[in-house]
Amino acid sequence: MARSKKPYVDARPLTEKVKTAKGRKASSTKWLQRQLNDPYVQEAQRVGLRGRAAFKLRQIDDKFHFLKPGARIVDLGAAPGGWSQVAAERVKSDSSKGRAKTGTVIGLDIKDIEPLVGATFLKGDFMSEEGPAVVRAALGGQANVVLSDMAPDATGHSLTDHLRIIAMAEAAVEFAVEVLVPNGTVVVKVLQGADEPALFDTMRRSFINIRRFKPGASRGDSAELYLIGQVLRQSSP
Ligand SMILES: C[S@@+](CC[C@H](N)C(=O)[O-])C[C@H]1O[C@@H](n2cnc3c(N)ncnc32)[C@H](O)[C@@H]1O
Structure with missing residues (x-):
């Protein structure tokens, strides 16, 4: 996975049609059709990434620059492992092929995750x-x-869905405040909605820099958004 400044994929029109199979719900057919024609899905398969989500982390890090060689990364909700792949490559936690291992990636999910060189999955x-x-x-x-x-x-x-994902993001932020080094970074996925500003304010109490960011790989029709907090405040105001 070479790190490249070039755009990862070209946008292409949806072309491939999926026949509605007997027994398959219309929503599943629509999902399948979108997957088959999604340029990020196609590019992920081509370069051996575990999912289109990997491009989101690449784009977030290209903007905020926190995946540095030697860094120690916690990846919550890591399955199937796309973000961990990107993190392992950028922090250099993969010691195979004669490379020196410097970073660490620890991923957690309720689902099983296929092993990945350079990451520890829980x-x-x-x-x-x-x-x-x-x-x-x-x-x-x-x-x-x-x-x-x-x-x-x-x-x-x-x-x-909004309230459940906000609760998860809140728990991740609370954990981050406990374990991060002073100049650490937290990135949490949220769905836009009524409770997101309150989470943003909570983060502002603990982090000096807070940003909202929707990477290009995040579907435009989704309410998904990422909140990025960087540099812990010395003490809460
Ligand atoms: C969008 S996927 C993550 C994709 C991942 N970033 C990647 O690049 O492969 C969301 C993940 O959150 C996990 N998840 C949901 N609730 C969880 C929980 N309570 N604890 C741990 N993982 C959870 C799901 O199982 C799912 O795999």
Whole structure:
């Protein structure tokens, strides 16, 4: 995975049609058709990334520059492992092929994740009482970056989905404040909605720089957005 300044993919019109199979819901057919014609999906397959989400982290890091060689990264909601792939490459946690290992990537998900050279994957529920402690134990010290792309399965009820993802982002921010080095970075996925400004304000109490960012790889028709907090305040105001 070479790091490149060039645009990752060209936008191309949706062309491939999916026949509506008997028994498949119309929504599944639409999803499949969108996947097959999504240039990010095609590019991810071509370059061996585990999903189109990987491009989102590349684009976030290209803007905010936190995945530095040697950094210690926590990746919450890591399955299937696209963000961890990007993180492992950029922090140089992959010691294979004669490379010196400098960084660390620890990923957690409720789902199984295929092993990845340069990352340690844990299976567990971050929202459970013991979730954060399990990650902290694996980390064994401070982190430079806490990432959360955690998202519950969509219910289709936008307020419910919004509130659930905000709760996950809040938990990730709370964890980040505990484990980050003073100039650390937290990145959390949210869905825009009524409670997002309150989370932004909570983050402002702990971080000096807060930004909202929607990477190009995030679908334009989705309410998805990332909040990036950088540099911890010395003490809460
Ligand atoms: C959008 S996907 C993450 C994609 C990932 N960043 C990548 O690049 O491959 C969201 C993930 O959050 C996970 N997740 C949802 N709730 C979780 C929880 N309570 N604890 C840990 N992971 C959770 C889901 O299982 C799912 O794999």
